[in-house]
Amino acid sequence: MSHMNRAAALFIGFLLTASGVWAQSTSPNALLVLAKQDSILDIVDPVSLKVLARLPAGPDPHEVVASPDGRTAYISNYGFGAYHTLTVVDLAARKVLPIVDLGPLRGPHGLAFAGGKVWFTAEAAKAIGSYDPRTGKVDWIMGTGQNRTHMIYVFPDLNRIITSNVSSATVSILEKTSNHARMGPPQGDWNQTVVPVGRGSEGFDVSRDGRQIWVANAQDGTVSIIDLASEKVAETLAANVKGANRLKFTPDGKLVFISSLSSPYLAVFDAATRREVKKVKIGHGAAGIEMQPDGSRAYVACSPDGYVAVIDLHSLEVVGRIEAGRGPDGLAWVGH
Helix, strand or coil: CCHHHHHHHHHHHHHHHHHHHHHHHCCCCEEEEEECCCCEEEEEECCCCEEEEEEECCCCEEEEEECCCCCEEEEEECHHHCCCEEEEEECCCCEEEEEEECCCCCCEEEEEEECCEEEEEEHHHCEEEEEECCCCEEEEEEECCCCCEEEEEECCCCCEEEEEECCCCEEEEEEECHHHCCCCCCCCCEEEEEEECCCCEEEEEECCCCCEEEEEECCCCEEEEEECCCCEEEEEECCCCCCEEEEEECCCCCEEEEEECCCCEEEEEECCCCCEEEEEECCCCCCCEEECCCCCEEEEEEHHHCEEEEEECCCCEEEEEEECCCCEEEEEEECC
């Protein structure tokens, strides 16, 4: 073998070895982190906790959601109504795709992906809607008539949608009428039940059995528990979570995490006893919460500190940090 051929063979061997090491050191899953003040999306390896890529996220990015196949992410460009776009990211190619222009549906914020569609709140329009990636069109809009319709949860059967309405201190329960329940998403007629809760109702989650909605009320520091059968508040917890931003159930449904922008602690409640079981010190305040689907970890965006805290769901201790840029907030999981 000539000197040149030997050198070329060694170089190719090096590349193959490096590729193998890279493949072994990365996870098929990923954590998506929005750094609001930097207007970037971080794609993070949840094993190494290293940022694999940083991409433009559009103006004032607040929430992010990934398609179930892990190929695409959608980011809401909020601006308290100044913006009306969703930034779209090809996660495989790690590039930004053409934006989705929502037109008069200004102030998109909360996001969900269900039934092959992206569901979003449009805060300044006091409405929610769905975007179909296959047709590239917004195919459904419904008004809530509530102030700051902020976060959204879509049931898997697509017959019920929940929103929190921050300034109205309410939760909207939107239900497809029985004579339209079998129609494809999101066609048909819908009814809205508006449930009064506490002041500053923003972060919420639905219990794993689908029977309750837990709502964190930032101004009151309380948690409203709504019984979905009666569509009324069944109990109000004196949770002492002033400044609450997000509330999430653990994957097994046993614990509830509540972040606060004005507290250095993450509050952890037992869902059955409805009592606080621990305060986890994580920084100087926190926003977004994302649960790893296998029930091993939670990720909490510590916005004032510029990192995401990694919490072991068994020990309830901080086990790592992800350096995420300025003002981390919205989080999403890619994979299983």
